[in-house]
Amino acid sequence: VSCAKRAKTPNSELLFLPFRVLLAELEAHQDAWPFLSPVKLKSVPGYRKVIKKPMDFFTIKEKLINNMYLNQENFIIDVNLVFDNCQKFNEDDSEIGQAGHRMKRFFDKRWTELLRK
Numbered sequence: 001v002s003c004a005k006r007a008k009t010p011n012s013e014l015l016f017l018p019f020r021v022l023l024a025e026l027e028a029h030q031d032a033w034p035f036l037s038p039v040k041l042k043s044v045p046g047y048r049k050v051i052k053k054p055m056d057f058f059t060i061k062e063k064l065i066n067n068m069y070l071n072q073e074n075f076i077i078d079v080n081l082v083f084d085n086c087q088k089f090n091e092d093d094s095e096i097g098q099a100g101h102r103m104k105r106f107f108d109k110r111w112t113e114l115l116r117k
């Protein structure tokens with residue numbers, strides 16, 4: 001007897017729609033370039049040692065698509081991890097450091113707008 005394939009609960013799709021929209025905006029941002037894909041640990045000396053939990057927008061999108069975020073908190077934690085790692089490894093006045101600060105300001109603004117609605 002084949003059991004009916006459990007349809008993905010629509011509300012979970014709906015619930016996470018704002019995150020997908022917000023993530024798409026982050027990826028489209030002109031300052032997103034350092035954060036679009038995982039840092040290649042072999043090509044950035046010291047990164048593996050200094051940054052305990054690497055994170056990037058592509059990985060977050062994968063987790064979102066695979067329903068690995070059970071609540072809003074875990075999504076926010078990963079997005080903030082991208083920016084915290086950036087501030088930890090890069091000087092504030094470096095190209096990447098500046099991009100990280102601008103991206104964080106953009107995210108914080110959009111996130112509060114999303115929540116306030």
Ligand SMILES: Cc1ncccc1N[C@@H](C)c1ccc2c(c1)OCCO2
Nearest residue numbers: 034035037038039044086089090096
């Ligand atoms: C976010 C981040 N923090 C610290 C180091 C790197 C990165 N990003 C990688 C993708 C990256 C960004 C820019 C690069 C690069 C790699 O390697 C070659 C030169 O330019």
